[in-house]
Amino acid sequence: MSVDPSTLIVAVVAAAGAFVQGMDAPPEVKDQATQTLESYSAPTADQQVSDLIAALPEPARAPAQQAVDEVTAAAAAALEPHLPPGALAPPPAPEPEPPAQQGAPPSGPESGLPTAVFLSTPPAYGDDSETGTSTVLQPVPAAFPRASLAPVGAIALFAPWLRKAGSLCDGIKPATLAALYAAENGFRYGPTAPVSSSGALGPGQFMPGTWAIYGRDADDDGKADVLGIADPVMASGHLLCDMHEQIDAWKRQGRVSGDTLDLTIAAYNAGSGAVLRSGGMPSGRPDYENQTKPYVAKIRGSEPSFAHLLAPLIGLPLAAGVGGRVVESAVGYLGLPYVWGGGNVNGPSGGGFDCSGLTSFAIHAATGITLPRTSETQWNIGQEIPMDQARPGDLLFGNWQSGGPGHVAIYIGNGQMIHAPTTGDVVRIADVFPEMKARRIL
Missing domain, CATH: 3.90.1720.10 (endopeptidase domain like (from Nostoc punctiforme))
Incomplete structure (x- = not known):
């Protein structure tokens, strides 16, 4: 079986990104390269990586191309003997849609899916030895909303808090929160995290009014930071659990119908009032049809992928x-x-x-x-x-x-x-x- 180079996009981008981080180049060159990497999509991966390398200073191009070629060749050699025919076929490209924040019209970055992330057994290891093999297991479909130089690393930083927030109530699991954060703001956090056109902030895209209610200092660093990791994830967990409980009560009263988790995710996007007014999944208005319903479907559809991805990360300790x-x-x-x-x-x-x-x-x-x-x-x-x-x-x-x-x-x-x-x-x-x-x- 041949290996489509686009299927190796995670390895390719990791190699190119690693070289960019390690090379001695002016900040403006690194920034340009980083922006190019962050905007890749699997169907055009080869061309985009080539464009990135072409944008580097002349002395850096050959080493960068070599780094990409070596990682791609190593990944292909490891994958091909172990995967069933067709396992690496890329899925159909998803339709992009704007993410959303609770209680306000959605906005933010569009989505694109890399084709696969591969989990492997621990290889042989050594500081000075270059021997060792790695057994590649069944590929796990990825559900990253956009590329970054180290997407798994970014999610890993969130993993301990996703675990904690996903244990607050029975209805909300870590994978649900991870899928929601992917849709909201692509796990981007910190002072440079994009702010939506309606003013939603941080990786959880909290509106100021909602943050005033749910924002708490979860990691005991002395502040409730909407742009951080711990505080918004825990706030989202509490908000979703409250919505889940409320919607479950409305269902028992016969006021709404539908899957409780679906309706909870819809409420995070459009507000609990929209669920109650519609008697279930918000419908009828263009925002509900074009934004809320696809938002719910996207999160529920990517939950299994995030469950696989989080499995080796969920045991990470809370940073303390x-x-x-x-x-x-x-x-x-x-x-x-x-x-x-x-x-x-x-x-x-x-x-x-x-x-x-x-x-x-x-x-x-x-x-x-x-x-x-x-x-x-x-x-x-x-x-x-x-x-x-x-x-x-x-x-x-x-x-x-x-x-x-x-x-x-x-x-x-x-x-x-x-x-x-x-x-x-x-x-x-x-x-x-x-x-x-x-x-x-x-």
């Missing part, structure tokens, strides 16, 4: 204290290619990280501590602790050789770690490997 900051620093680079010798306290270099480059960066970003560069020398810093006492932010060492450990990772909790495994792989979350030892640096 310095250990949580170490984890968060590393999680932001999920999907970045492994590069032997890559990375340092300043971030990726040469287009990616190796294992000790990732730990060096994450520890320094969170604490200001500068570690020695290799896994063997990092083993000499801090204090060894029993594995059953490891907590998020501790370093894990393995692949023991005569000179010491050949691999290092960051513990994230629940028996999982984040690491840069080996050549041909990417920064990923994996179960802690046997015979690893823990060391507390902080």
Whole structure:
């Protein structure tokens, strides 16, 4: 079977994005390249990546193209033997539609779907070894609303709070919240997150009046930040649970009919009053027909994909204290290619990280501590602790050789770690490997 290059878009964009982040170029060049990557769509992926490379300074074009070619070839070689015929066929392109915010006309970025995200078993690993294989499992359809340099990394930052907000009531699950946040603002957060034409803010697209009611300081950082991650996700969870309870009561009273979760999502978009006035799914008005109904269908349709995607991420600990900051620093680079010798306290270099480059960066970003560069020398810093006492932010060492450990990772909790495994792989979350030892640096 042949592998359509568009199917490898996640790997291709990760490679190009990693090179952009690691190259020594003026900010305006990096900004232009980033904007191009963020606007890709699978059907035109090849041309868009080519355009991006052509926009780079002349000395950077050949290395960038090589990075793309290497990742694409490695992904194709790994995928082809393991997938059934037709498994990589791209789905029909979805019709774009404007997302929405609760109680106001929807607006915001249009949507496009990459074709697939692939989950794999933990590969062989090593700081200095370039051997090892990865078994590719059944592809999981992706449901990202738009591209970014590290879409999985962005979602991973939300995952602990999606888990917490998705446990507030029985009717609202993490995958529902993830699908809703994809539709609302593409997981974009922080001061640069787009504001809708009607004034809706942050990744949850909260109108100021709604935020005044539901906005709370969920992560105990001293402020209720509508542009952050924790506070809006928890506010959305509470709002959706309240709507779900209200709509369920209306159904028991015979005032509305329909699937309770469908109606709850419609209420987040158009307001609970629209559900009550319509006796169910809002209908009749152009906004309801052209925006609310497609919005509900889009979220419900993408829930299964987000459930698969969140499965390995949902155990991430809530970022708390310095250990949580170490984890968060590393999680932001999920999907970045492994590069032997890559990375340092300043971030990726040469287009990616190796294992000790990732730990060096994450520890320094969170604490200001500068570690020695290799896994063997990092083993000499801090204090060894029993594995059953490891907590998020501790370093894990393995692949023991005569000179010491050949691999290092960051513990994230629940028996999982984040690491840069080996050549041909990417920064990923994996179960802690046997015979690893823990060391507390902080």
